[in-house]
Amino acid sequence: MTTAPRVRVAHVGGYATVQDLGRRGYRAVGVPVSGALDRLSAAYANALVGNRSGDAVVEVFGAISLTLTGDAVVAVTGGHPRVFLEDVEVKPWTPLYCEGGRALRVLPTGIGRVHYIAISGGVVCERVLGSSSTYARAGMGCLGRPLRPGDVLELGTADPASVWNGVADSRPPEELVDAHLRLGEGLVLRATPGVHAHLLEDLETLLRGHYVVAPESDRMGYRLEGEPLRSAGRLGRLPSIPTDRGYVQTPPDGKPIVLMSDAQTTGGYAVALHAIPPDVDLLAQLNPGQRVRFELMSLEEAESEVRSYLERVERPVVRREELEYWG
Amino acid sequence: MGVLPEPRILRSGGYVVHVDVCEELRMDCVEEVHKLYYLVKRELADAVEEVVPGVTSVAVIYEPRRTDGRAVESEIRELWRRRGDVELADLHRPRRFAIPVCYGGEFGPDMPFVAGWSGMSEEEVVRVHSSRVYRVITLGFTPGFVYMGEVDPAIAAPRLETPRTRIPRGSVGIAGRMTGIYGLESPGGWRLIGRTPLTMFDYRRDPPIPISPGDEVVFKPISPGEFERLVGVFVGDYGS
Structure with a gap:
């Protein structure tokens, strides 16, 4: 009988929370979905350590250092951070066997912004309304706040040796890792028209222009700098409508805000576009100053993209890499 | 401007059907919003993940692997046409x-x-x-x-x-x-x-x-x- 190891948070140089795929069914009482900003990366982190897609992982903006009290299989995904097991540099997007007592360190490189750490067994902490996702603004889910040095997280039971046997040669699809490596080249955010597109006569501005991610971007929303949508200023306040992740709001200053996982459930700003979920995952990976442009897509295309995305998030397919052996 | 003669339906993102019931806040409109909200919750539970009411609108979040936006939209239009057959109090008894x-x-x-x-x-x-x-x-x-x-x-x-x-x-x-x-x-x-x-x-x-x-x-x-x-x-x- 194995006892599950624990995770001790040694250092956080940024903002780290525990997240899963979100809290569904409570938007009608004002509770946002929350969950990983980049769901596909979180799902793959879990797949690489033999967890279920919806298991809780650590999400970190910036650097973090964790120590495990026993052996476990870990994987780091999201962007392309530097990863160390003690002093040995290892790869992101690959299963790692981490011996108890060793430190796992994740350092940002500027490629990607939000990293996911999955640990075999999954993080086990307070579930609120069906999810362990931390919604810090309401102090709910898991610890109800960002992680701090000294925090100890429990893990679900998993036998690290047999997990390792099952996942050691698992790798994510190459095109997913490539997409993360190429984030710096600028992201095309595919979107359908939003709820108020018909009221914004200069919507073209948004589709023609190049935007950059503003520093004031967080789990609620990513603000974009660039040519403002002037018609948004003339609309004033609209009756509050239900909003969702990926809604591109244009407040009276006309500068777009793409709503993220912790966004409020209703809003009174004009919604110009609705970016599709797989592209919102990638937007989450952009650092301030990185470039975005919007591209319109049809409802049918969007629907088919969402279908395949949901399938990949729920059942991430890994490929098997031939392992190299020496000696 | 009160309740729209036909709700304005806007599909977006590949999984949302947004229904505008009226242009601005009025209590007669709010009643129609509630009726639609509770009707969709009751009648479309299989294909719909979440129904969220706004002030003058309702958003329906559907699962595109079980249905498509066009079908959800036509079902909503049908519910709207038949809304006169049902009393709000029968859908939701107010506390x-x-x-x-x-x-x-x-x-x-x-x-x-x-x-x-x-x-x-x-x-x-x-x-x-x-x-x-x-x-x-x-x-x-x-x-x-x-x-x-x-x-x-x-x-x-x-x-x-x-x-x-x-x-x-x-x-x-x-x-x-x-x-x-x-x-x-x-x-x-x-x-x-x-x-x-x-x-x-x-x-x-x-x-x-x-x-x-x-x-x-x-x-x-x-x-x-x-x-x-x-x-x-x-x-x-x-x-x-």
């Missing part, structure tokens, strides 16, 4: 909640503004605000924020120009013809006239707030002493 509120002073920092705006004394504002039965329009914005209408036009003061960054939970505010309660501490721009000591939102309960769209709310003025005695009582446990 009435009494909310004790300590008005003015430190609990309602905008009371002097609202009194000045309406040309009334603070006591009159309290009397006008607490002498109506309000209809719950929707919940949202932040967990447990309750939007209610319709406020007497005499005290329907506009929002703050610049929202406050931190509003204590339980605060009761006015924004034009709506009045609202902040379920949790949050930023916000409503004119604060009082505060309830009740716990409006408790995430360790399910549902975390017993109030639903279409329910009724009456405000009961209380003293600071009563406020102290009632701190922490859950809204669902407070007698009406």
